[in-house]
Amino acid sequence: MVTPTDLFESDDSSTAANASSRWLLVTNQRNLFYMLAAGLVMPPKGFGKKYYQDTLCNYPGWIPLFSDNVPAASIEQSVSERSHLIPCLVEIDLSSLRGRVMAIGEDGSLKEVNFPDGIDGSERVLLVPAPLPITWFNSIIFQSGDDKSSCDADTRDFGNVPLATFKRKVVARLFSGRSEVVWPPENLELPNRDMPMDGPLAAGGMMAMLLHLANLGDIGVGSCRLAFDVEDSVAETISEPMLSALGTWQCIGQASDTNDVLQNLFWGAIDKLVIWRSSETSESTLDVLLGHLESTADQLDERMKQALSKLAGDLKTVAGFADSTITELFERHPKSFSRVMTLFFLRENCSELLEFRHPLLNEADYLAAAILFSARDGWLGLPLELRDFPGLQEAVPHRMAAMAHRITDTGIDLGVPPERPKPLRELFAPGPRGWSKAQNEAALFLARHSKWDGIQTRVTLGKGEYRLEIDGKGMHVLIDGEAKAVVTEVDREQFFLNLAQERLTSKQQQKVHALL
Numbered sequence: 001m002v003t004p005t006d007l008f009e010s011d012d013s014s015t016a017a018n019a020s021s022r023w024l025l026v027t028n029q030r031n032l033f034y035m036l037a038a039g040l041v042m043p044p045k046g047f048g049k050k051y052y053q054d055t056l057c058n059y060p061g062w063i064p065l066f067s068d069n070v071p072a073a074s075i076e077q078s079v080s081e082r083s084h085l086i087p088c089l090v091e092i093d094l095s096s097l098r099g100r101v102m103a104i105g106e107d108g109s110l111k112e113v114n115f116p117d118g119i120d121g122s123e124r125v126l127l128v129p130a131p132l133p134i135t136w137f138n139s140i141i142f143q144s145g146d147d148k149s150s151c152d153a154d155t156r157d158f159g160n161v162p163l164a165t166f167k168r169k170v171v172a173r174l175f176s177g178r179s180e181v182v183w184p185p186e187n188l189e190l191p192n193r194d195m196p197m198d199g200p201l202a203a204g205g206m207m208a209m210l211l212h213l214a215n216l217g218d219i220g221v222g223s224c225r226l227a228f229d230v231e232d233s234v235a236e237t238i239s240e241p242m243l244s245a246l247g248t249w250q251c252i253g254q255a256s257d258t259n260d261v262l263q264n265l266f267w268g269a270i271d272k273l274v275i276w277r278s279s280e281t282s283e284s285t286l287d288v289l290l291g292h293l294e295s296t297a298d299q300l301d302e303r304m305k306q307a308l309s310k311l312a313g314d315l316k317t318v319a320g321f322a323d324s325t326i327t328e329l330f331e332r333h334p335k336s337f338s339r340v341m342t343l344f345f346l347r348e349n350c351s352e353l354l355e356f357r358h359p360l361l362n363e364a365d366y367l368a369a370a371i372l373f374s375a376r377d378g379w380l381g382l383p384l385e386l387r388d389f390p391g392l393q394e395a396v397p398h399r400m401a402a403m404a405h406r407i408t409d410t411g412i413d414l415g416v417p418p419e420r421p422k423p424l425r426e427l428f429a430p431g432p433r434g435w436s437k438a439q440n441e442a443a444l445f446l447a448r449h450s451k452w453d454g455i456q457t458r459v460t461l462g463k464g465e466y467r468l469e470i471d472g473k474g475m476h477v478l479i480d481g482e483a484k485a486v487v488t489e490v491d492r493e494q495f496f497l498n499l500a501q502e503r504l505t506s507k508q509q510q511k512v513h514a515l516l
């Protein structure tokens with residue numbers, strides 16, 4: 001659609017043209033794989049011990065993006081650390097970016113500019129505060145067909161690198177070093193913004209896991225909404241404090257002190273796990289949580305101290321060789337916090353949690369456990385099959401990047417986030433007159449495909465006399481004329497029970513979303 005031009009409006013077409021240059025990141029395939037898995041273009045500390053020197057290391061916490069062409073030195077730098085490294089370029093779309101960035105001009109001078117309005121076309125390199133979402137990747141560029149094929153093959157060894165979902169091409173001339181920019185620049189200093197991305201990555205894991213568990217019930221739907229939109233007023237309707245504090249945690253990046261002891265304990269545990277991810281400690285996550293419980297117990301009253309000591313003792317037993325059944329453990333610890341901690345010691349990752357069901361656990365238990373497991377695994381630790389949900393891989397990276405900029409106060413605006421993916425329970429919410437035609441058809445498809453109970457046929461007959469006949473084929477109703485309506489439908493109450501109990505495949509999710 002063409003927007004009419006205001007006759008008195010200034011013409012900013014030159015600014016738009018300058019800002020729309022082809023902006024290129026220079027890196028190597030190993031760093032690229034890690035960024036694709038994480039969903040973010042990150043500073044070196046975001047990679048942990050898996051970082052190979054590239055252009056991101058010169059100004060830690062700033063992402064260098066070259067205009068149109070790249071200098072030979074930037075390519076050489078990005079493959080200098082190991083012989084197996086392959087250079088690659090990433091073209092990044094900055095059309096949604098707003099805020100203060102640094103720019104290196106043709107003369108090598110450094111200046112601060114307001115993007116995009118302050119761009120005049122003389123900028124050879126932009127230095128953008130990290131991170132940026134990988135959903136802004138226009139294309140991934142290789143020097144040769146062999147390099148491209150090699151990278152395609154290498155990603156098959158990783159279960160969390162979505163390389164195939166991005167446009168990949170070969171443009172050899174971009175690797176010829178046509179840019180005359182001196183790299184790295186001499187005598188240019190910038191504040192060090194390097195930082196781990198573990199908080200935002202944990203938040204990304206929470207978004208995905210709460211989406212997968214949202215079909216459990218209304219609390220699940222509300223928690224899922226809150227995970228994606230931290231300012232959603234739905235937090236006021238969630239009575240479980242461990243869940244309702246999710247939005248606050250994502251806003252400030254850490255636990256806030258409250259008057260609720262169990263809420264403080266739970267979100268304190270989240271913070272400990274987030275810190276553990278980027279630490280070089282030899283402690284396991286189980287040791288981290290036990291240490292958290294034991295150190296916190298000393299600050300509580302005697303009753304709470306005894307309860308935590310009892311829980312810690314049972315968790316140590318579970319971590320070793322448990323002499324109690326899972327049911328006995330849950331019966332000894334009826335509080336949701338204790339059951340969530342027990343679950344953490346019983347299952348190793350998010351995938352195992354999604355497969356686990358126990359009659360003593362309620363909806364809030366599973367949701368709180370999903371948050372705790374996500375703090376350990378993060379978005380980075382989720383396999384591709386857990387990311388394969390309509391709209392999920394588009395929605396999460398943007399929100400993780402926005403969270404990082406929010407808690408570090410960079411002033412960078414990434415624009416409107418992609419639409420939040422909605423769980424089926426939310427999409428099947430009936431209107432004032434019940435389900436719509438599309439909802440009923442989608443429910444029928446899912447019930448038939450999954451072989452669920454609850455499908456029923458409603459036959460509407462006109463007034464008159466009916467005859468029953470029974471033969472070898474069954475019972476028949478004979479009427480004069482035609483039946484007014486024969487409708488096949490799904491019992492809604494039974495449908496939602498089935499939806500809560502069964503984990504759907506990716507194909508089922510995609511088909512039902514398409515029908516709706």
